[in-house]
């Protein structure tokens with residue numbers, strides 16, 4: 001049996017299942033050299049342009065960057081860094097639409113070029129053969145190289161394999177229609193490509209290096225053969241054109257006859273495959289210290305005036321490239337990233353060129369049939385089976401489509417959905433114009449998402465179980481520890497030693513402390529409850545009752561004070577009588593009589609003051625009594641309180657009337673006061689003021705006492721909850737009336753004050769200017785005496801009450 005190499009040398013290759021022969025359409029660009037395009041006004045660099053995870057940002061908005069400067073970096077093998085394609089300023093870091101079939105947005109760096117294209121410092125390697133494998137891999141990793149054929153797998157991971165590599169396969173098949181980027185790159189840069197292959201050879205040390213290229217690229221084949229003529233290890237394998245020969249599994253099968261099973265990496269079969277453009281990038285990175293910042297892109301399609309291959313900086317918006325190639329379609333319809341078979345339509349021409357972009361297609365309406373034409377309309381599957389006939393992965397595309405529509409993920413996995421390389425051969429041949437690849441991509445995305453969720457849920461479950469076990473372990477350990485400690489303590493206590501006895505005492509003391517603490521806590525809780533019970537009612541009903549009682553007490557005190565002040569009334573009456581009668585009176589006797597009357601009036605005023613003091617005490621007691629009465633017999637005493645208030649009111653009114661009358665009489669009958677009478681009036685007024693002040697003090701005292709009385713009343717309230725409502729009503733009524741009385745009383749006091757002063761003036765006048773009739777003076781004195789006596793008796797009654 002001929003070996004692989006013998007077959008290859010004879011030009012005999014294996015083949016793969018299915019495949020198609022679509023029109024090549026490579027002539028649009030294959031005859032034109034690669035052209036450099038100018039730097040665009042803005043570069044958009046997605047942080048992730050490969051399979052794996054994005055690296056961490058190393059720059060921020062506003063930073064100036066140099067060409068080739070590292071923008072992202074990570075130690076993770078699946079995180080590939082990106083670099084500044086030219087010098088300029090980071091103007092934004094935000095989400096933007098990326099080159100992906102999903103059309104979703106991802107985090108991108110926006111660079112505004114300064115058009116100086118200034119490089120960072122570079123280290124040119126003159127002889128890469130002197131570098132170790134580690135150094136070579138480091139350089140490849142630092143340059144941010146990932147597979148440039150379309151998959152974007154991190155190159156450093158591929159070349160870091162420790163497997164014994166039999167075949168290093170260089171993929172130059174470029175099987176998809178329209179695309180000629182690799183063809184032109186080989187033609188123009190075969191020496192650099194060969195350097196890249198040699199670097200890989202140094203790293204991987206494969207037994208054979210096979211370059212697979214389709215026979216539709218004669219110039220490239222020739223260039224490769226010339227470049228590799230001196231290297232027997234390298235074989236340029238010219239393959240028959242058939243789509244999709246460039247598929248990894250398909251090319252491996254064609255060249256080696258080996259089928260790569262599902263879920264198995266080619267490296268485990270001793271095979272590593274690299275794209276021809278990746279080889280060029282590796283050479284640039286290792287030798288010239290140029291990271292992956294540009295690539296060859298085929299810009300083709302009949303909607304362009306000048307389709308051609310261009311050196312495009314990564315991050316260049318597709319619209320800019322199309323404009324450079326004379327894009328005619330003003331509507332910007334059908335811009336496809338990738339070839340017509342595996343590419344996908346772009347939602348906007350602002351999508352940037354990335355590391356995996358090998359083609360931008362701008363076809364006309366007529367140019368591309370089936371999935372890409374707006375005229376194509378999907379109809380039901382007619383089960384013709386053509387799709388399965390052409391599937392290179394030997395799948396059942398129609399069944400995959402049904403399951404994808406039904407979102408039957410289990411069935412999709414059973415049908416080996418993930419073996420689909422999304423070559424689009426099935427969709428190309430489908431007479432029902434079903435965009436089959438679209439269904440597969442969506443289904444794959446959903447399954448991946450679900451798997452991520454399952455993995456997360458599984459991790460959470462594992463963490464939960466681990467925590468549960470840990471808690472159980474800790475609990476058991478704690479219990480065992482306590483048991484051991486208790487046993488040891490018991491043993492010590494039973495040992496009868498001094499230490500054991502001391503421990504027994506300590507335990508007993510601790511127990512006693514615990515009991516004492518518990519007792520203290522119970523006591524403090526009890527006192528808190530009692531305090532709360534006492535405080536609460538004080539602020540509610542009985543507070544009002546006390547206030548009512550205090551108001552009543554104040555009213556009584558005022559009444560007494562008013563009655564006391566009525567003694568000047570008698571004097572004034574006497575004076576008036578003296579003024580009316582003009583009989584010749586013994587001047588001396590009259591003077592004596594007036595002086596006696598005045599003294600009595602003074603005495604009465606003093607008595608009144610003391611009476612107010614005593615009445616406040618009496619009223620305080622009365623208030624207590626009243627409060628308790630209100631609390632215990634509220635409904636009955638409500639009526640009494642009303643009567644009492646009414647009587648007080650009437651008396652106060654009468655007193656006011658009398659005072660007013662008396663004052664007016666004195667005013668009209670008494671001539672102008674001389675100096676003495678003014679002094680006497682001032683003295684009388686001062687006394688009246690003093691009385692008012694004492695009365696006020698008494699009221700304050702009664703108020704405070706009434707609040708104290710509330711404590712006693714609380715107990716009554718607590719004991720008689722049934723009377724609570726009625727007592728509240730009675731108290732409220734009494735309070736209102738007392739308030740009204742207090743107001744009237746205040747008015748009376750003001751009036752009496754003024755009358756009292758007038759009377760004193762009148763008395764003085766009598767003494768000095770009118771030697772009164774002794775008889776009348778005697779009568780007046782007797783009246784004053786009688787009233788004073790009456791007041792004293794009232795005082796006694798009040799005190800006894």
Ligand code: SF4
Nearest residue numbers: 381382384385387430
């Ligand atoms: S090619 Fe299209 S119509 Fe025919 S079986 Fe496949 S999916 Fe159905």
Ligand code: SF4
Nearest residue numbers: 391420421423424426
């Ligand atoms: S796209 Fe998938 S299912 Fe369709 S032919 Fe290609 S590999 Fe087969």
